Amino acid sequence: MTTKQVQPAIAVTGLRKSYGDHVVLDGVDLTVQQGTIFSLLGANGAGKTTTVKILSTLIGADAGDARVAGHDLAGNPDAVRAAIGVTGQFSAVDNLLTGSENLRLMADLHHLPRGEGRRRAAELLEQFDLVEAAGKPVSTYSGGMRRRLDLAMTLVGSPSVIFLDEPTTGLDPRSRRSMWQIVRDLVAGGVTIFLTTQYLEEADELSDRIAVLDQGRLVAEGTSDELKRRIPGGHVRLRFADPRVLETAVHALGEVSRDNDALALRVPSDGSMRSLKTLIDRLDDRAIEVDELSVHTPDLDDVFLALTGNPTHEKVTTR
Structure with missing residues (x-):
């Protein structure tokens, strides 16, 4: 049929x-x-x-x-x-x-x-x-x-x-x-x-x-x-309850940005389900407990500026 x-x-x-x-x-x-x-x-x-x-x-x-x-x-x-x-x-x-x-x-x-x-x-x-x-x-x-x-x-x-x-x-x-x-x-x-x-x-x-x-x-x-x-700058923010767990995560995840005061890591990510699953699996495999996880992606302002090369953004606005 x-x-x-x-x-x-x-x-x-x-x-x-x-x-x-x-x-x-x-x-x-x-x-x-x-x-x-x-x-x-x-x-x-x-x-x-x-x-x-x-x-x-x-x-x-x-x-x-x-x-x-x-x-x-x-x-x-x-x-x-x-x-x-x-x-x-x-x-x-x-x-x-x-x-x-x-x-x-x-x-x-x-x-x-x-x-x-x-x-x-x-x-x-x-x-x-x-x-x-x-x-x-x-x-x-x-x-x-x-x-x-x-x-x-x-x-x-x-x-x-x-x-x-x-x-x-x-x-x-x-x-x-x-x-x-x-x-x-x-x-x-x-x-x-x-x-x-x-x-x-x-x-x-x-x-x-x-x-x-x-x-x-x-x-x-x-x-x-x-x-x-499509635009670089997306990341996953991981926050930990214990500095020792933070240190373990740094060694496990490789290229990350760290914020020692907030006990947080910023892991580059495109925001897709595949990349998020890969990250969670790596944490689970090493029994690393995350207190809080949030996904941050570029917004449409970033997309527009990157795609059109309009540095002033003078005609496109958000409210």
């Missing part, structure tokens, strides 16, 4: 885009599986927004092949548009309308029957905790409320793939975490999310896979843990 292979939500090969002599995307390849969150990281000007614009049919590519939601981007852009939703860096809501009116307008644009459109608007207002504000002009909404409404409008057409281009830019920490939970809930319901962000914590918190874009090229891709293990 053969297992039917599920096609990816997004599949891109050799994507290229230039403006005159300025190369924005230089042969980008990426695959996004259905029902996952894929994050594209990069400093301003790296090509993140251009990638989203191409994959959402807003601009054309100079070269390359792409399929989105099973449809060929160049050959059937209308089918791609019908299957996707896009939320940009700035809310595309009408300040003069109420939240409810914005959603009903979007339902009309999707040619939903009047009754169905009203039902859909009511469902989304409930889902995004906007019921109390539904009758108020959007001009009175906070930044977080506007972003939630913007995403709700994207969902009126029930897209299977959603492009979120820096969706939490400018939001306070509480609103950002509220948006994170909304994104998780969407993916739990089967939606695929393609996320671009400058907030490394956001990518680390949400993503199933992360790609790093630098000057138009993908320089790395993997899970957050896989990317962190």
Whole structure:
């Protein structure tokens, strides 16, 4: 019995885009599986927004092949548009309308029957905790409320793939975490999310896979843990209750950094289960008792800096 292979939500090969002599995307390849969150990281000007614009049919590519939601981007852009939703860096809501009116307008644009459109608007207002504000002009909404409404409008057409281009830019920490939970809930319901962000914590918190874009090229891709293990500096910290045990461990483990005051050793490690198991086995074989063990790996800041060579880190921030 053969297992039917599920096609990816997004599949891109050799994507290229230039403006005159300025190369924005230089042969980008990426695959996004259905029902996952894929994050594209990069400093301003790296090509993140251009990638989203191409994959959402807003601009054309100079070269390359792409399929989105099973449809060929160049050959059937209308089918791609019908299957996707896009939320940009700035809310595309009408300040003069109420939240409810914005959603009903979007339902009309999707040619939903009047009754169905009203039902859909009511469902989304409930889902995004906007019921109390539904009758108020959007001009009175906070930044977080506007972003939630913007995403709700994207969902009126029930897209299977959603492009979120820096969706939490400018939001306070509480609103950002509220948006994170909304994104998780969407993916739990089967939606695929393609996320671009400058907030490394956001990518680390949400993503199933992360790609790093630098000057138009993908320089790395993997899970957050896989990317962190590529960067030197990871280690396991061992703390002991007895100085004599510490001394025994030093002789048993070889190259380690020691902290005599804390009775601790720092053992180089890539953070993988294999290396951790090897270390524990060596300790067990010599009956060395460890009072406390903790694993320390580089964070995404370290990954980004190492991969892009951006010494100032001026455009990529964490919160």
